[in-house]
Amino acid sequence: MKPQSRLARALIDRFQRDMPLEPRPFDAMARAVDSTPADVLATLGEMQETGTLSRIGAVVPPGVLGASTLAAMEVPEERLDEVADHVSTYAEVNHNYEREHALNLWFVVTAADRRGVDDVLARIERHTGLAVLDLPLERAYRIDLGFDVSWS
Amino acid sequence: MELSDVDRDLLACAANGLALVERPFAAMAHDVGLGEDETIARLRALKDSGAIKRLGLVVRHRELGYRANAMAVWDLPEDRVDAVGQRMAAFPFVTLCYRRRRAPPRWPYNLFAMIHGTDRAVVTAQIAGLVAELGLGEAPQSVLFSRRRYKQRGANYARAGHPVSRQEASWTSSTGAS
Structure with a gap:
């Protein structure tokens, strides 16, 4: 793995699921990893700056809050950056990836309700002139439970 | 709820x-x-x-060195997909597993598994292991490795007129062989 500081590794290993729910959570986290609150906050800030950390917050299962879908597009190679950048401009798009397939652009759209999702998909189709496949979730067998990193 | x-x-x-x-x-x-x-x-x-x-x-997987990220998909009959999906979800290297609506004829697949790895050959072998263990040899299958990430951030659930978090989440674009 890309080497992270000892403190960053400890925070990733211990606090992906259950950060302390108390007024000063970073104090409690610091005690648990034998550090200081200032160092914990500084390390989390650095991790966010370098991109290792997306955020520290809640993961909400699909369907609890609003509606979402996975969308896919077949984008001509020469238009891929332009279309991908357009897709990324929507606040409702939270993940956007190029994948190795004729359907080469894949993104997740999340909005307060299904109409909001439909609206974004329709706007992307109108703007790009390309079809967007809509692949809504029907059943989750495993959702994001955090990630065991092997540091070796 | x-x-x-x-x-x-x-x-x-x-x-x-x-x-x-x-x-x-x-x-x-x-x-x-x-x-x-x-x-x-x-x-x-x-x-x-x-x-x-x-x-x-x-965390962001790529920044931690997990660059071989595959979305493996299968087309399974309705009476089989849930049983297979539940067993697939129990494999430790499967990060996410779910059933989605198909979009035929362009997209016939209904079962999705995400696997985040450091080495493409290892991930490919893990997917072959799933196929063997779960008896998926006959099922139509595709594996889509990610090539480039354009955006990754938390979902935005804010409604008009309602508070948005004080922290404007940022996202980055990155390239990398995967």
């Missing part, structure tokens, strides 16, 4: 990310118009009820 408006606002703020300050729940309480203690109590209740699946660090 019935959620009150204030719980929805709280969930949206928590999903968007805590401020990196000494008392982040006080900051969030201010945004949603509650006290700090009540904010914490409600978050705990939301976690106990399953409306919050986890609360903590949300």
Whole structure:
């Protein structure tokens, strides 16, 4: 793995699921990893700056809050950056990836309700002139439970 | 699960990310118009009820060296997909597993598994292992490795006129062989 500081590794290993729910959570986290609150906050800030950390917050299962879908597009190679950048401009798009397939652009759209999702998909189709496949979730067998990193 | 408006606002703020300050729940309480203690109590209740699946660090796999990220998909009959999906979800290297609606003829697949690895050959072997263990040799299958990430951030649940988290989540674009 890309080497992270000892403190960053400890925070990733211990606090992906259950950060302390108390007024000063970073104090409690610091005690648990034998550090200081200032160092914990500084390390989390650095991790966010370098991109290792997306955020520290809640993961909400699909369907609890609003509606979402996975969308896919077949984008001509020469238009891929332009279309991908357009897709990324929507606040409702939270993940956007190029994948190795004729359907080469894949993104997740999340909005307060299904109409909001439909609206974004329709706007992307109108703007790009390309079809967007809509692949809504029907059943989750495993959702994001955090990630065991092997540091070796 | 019935959620009150204030719980929805709280969930949206928590999903968007805590401020990196000494008392982040006080900051969030201010945004949603509650006290700090009540904010914490409600978050705990939301976690106990399953409306919050986890609360903590949300990392980016690529920056940690996990660059071989595959979305493996299969087309399975309706009477088989749930049983296979549940067994697939139990494999430790499967990060996410779910059933989605097909979009035939362009997209015939209904079962999805995400695998984040450091080495493409290892991930490919893991997928072959799933096929062998779960008897999927006959099922139409495709494997889509990610090539480039254009955006990754938390979901944005904010509704017009409702509080947005104080922290404007950032995203980055990155390239890399995977």
